[in-house]
Amino acid sequence: MATGASFASKVITYTASSNVSQEDANNTAIAGVAKQISSQVRATQTLTKEETTSGKKSNLTENFYATSQVTSNLKIKGITITPVKTDKGFKATATLDLDEFTADIQFQMSAARTQIAELEAKLSKSIDERQYAQGIDALQNANRKIDEYQQLVSRLASVYPVNEAHQLKHHIPELEAKLLEKLSQIRIEGPSETFTLSKSEMPPWNVTVFDNVGPVSNFPLVAKQGFQVLLERRTQTDGTATFNLRKVNFEKGPYEIIVEPNFTPELLEATGLRQKLAFSYQVSDTRYSIRILCHETAPLCNAIEKALAKKSIYVDNETTAPQLELKVNSTEEKALKISDNMTRYTYNVDVALKGKGISFIASARETGKSANDATVKAIGKLDFGPLQKQLSPSHP
Structure with missing residues (x-):
């Protein structure tokens, strides 16, 4: 496989050949550009190893991230792939415009910073208003955006000096700790009576969700029997959700209903909400x-x-x-x-x-x-x- 590389101003080119396919030649040419970027960075730049104040370390590598499949004449973030005619095998030239490449990354970083700030404000407001489901949604989206930002910084560091100006300043970890502390105070109260059923349908019954302030509205709940999900509900303004279950176990057990917050297992574990509301019923012919x-x-x-x-x-x-x-x-x-x-x-x-x-x-x-x-x-x-x-x- 013959290869060649050249630099001109802020443009990097690399030509590669392959006996396998045009796609293999394309990808090899991109890899060649990545190696040249890495070499140039080592010679002229010092990479910053941490770019956020969230307490998470960033693994800034010197690799160019080319995760997308590329085809001939396809331009991706400043890269142009051009097939080269040859009598035998396949050949391609990859050209990278560094100005276009870095400008696109920094545009994405700016957009991500704006979105993270908006999600942080939404998370803070949700905690203050005790709208915990909205808070969890904002937290999860914010963490995903933070991860995306870290990847963008890592990608930028391949070709551009990364310094304090690229640090992402936010308060998501503090708000996350506050949200988890609030959720740890949640308690669920339900029926104290024992139902006697003559068919696989229960009369309606209520569950109320409280925190340390009082009833909690818009709180997601799920009723289960064994591993089967029977019904998902959200609490109303008075903190109460009504369950009307029509297909509970009747012919054989278990004759027990479990109600718990409708969160992921990881979040249930983190908040200590593994304490479920469980109550039994009887069956009668x-x-x-x-x-x-x-x-x-x-x-x-x-x-x-x-x-x-x-x-x-x-x-x-x-x-x-x-x-x-x-x-x-x-x-x-x-x-x-x-x-x-x-x-x-x-x-x-x-x-x-x-x-x-x-x-x-x-x-x-x-x-x-x-x-x-x-x-x-x-x-x-x-x-x-x-x-x-x-x-x-x-x-x-």
Whole structure:
């Protein structure tokens, strides 16, 4: 393989031959230019070994990075590949314009610095506003951009003196430590009751995410069973996410649901969020069907159906199912004015379900932003176990 090189002003050329293919000649010519760049740098420049203040060391090499496949007449960052006619084999000349090459790299570096500064501001704002999912996204993107910047500096150092002006100044490591410290204070609270299922569907249940300040909104959660992902959710403004799982294990176990932050395993490990919310449920072959005459508002009727489902009592249209009439009575106990725009109401709620041979009455006390809100919450607290016993075929 015959080769040759020459320098003219700020242009480097290298000609290479190959008996294999034109592509091999092209790549060999690029490699020849890289060697000439390396030789020139060693003779005239001192390379800086660290270019950022992030605490990460940069491995500045004296290699020209030609990672892209090149073909004839293709110009990449100042390199032009020109096939040379020859009677035997293949030949190519690579020409590098150093001014164009370094200008392109420094343009990319300037753009990267701007993007890193924007991501740093976004990360800081996300931490202050406790929007941790946005903060994690900004952190990951910032670290990728920092790595890209380090590669650009390394590439520039092949042909250009690198000094303090090329140092990347940022506060990403400090913000990352602050974010991880905040995430380490996250706790997840969920249902304390044990569900009894008569089919592979669970009644809706809530999970609330807190940090050291209070409920956390827009926090990503995932519900799993074994290695299977059942549902992904994000918390609402009150820090609560509702899970309505329709395909849980029923024929065989494990009869356990796991809820954890929807982060990568590495991030879970780094933040100490490996503490998962786990709760079990029971399965039963018994399913209780009823018909309900509900003259209440739609939210109250729906709340009753959801509460009944926790005890495997389902509302359907089977004509053989017992028909029960629902009555809900809510009595205001007190009203507490929290601010000019907010008042909390406490209600005593009585629920009655009556039909042929069946009489169920239960009461609960709950606070909410309205009578309807307090009543729905109270219904969710009721124990319908006694009604389940009355519906059992063995009940006298």
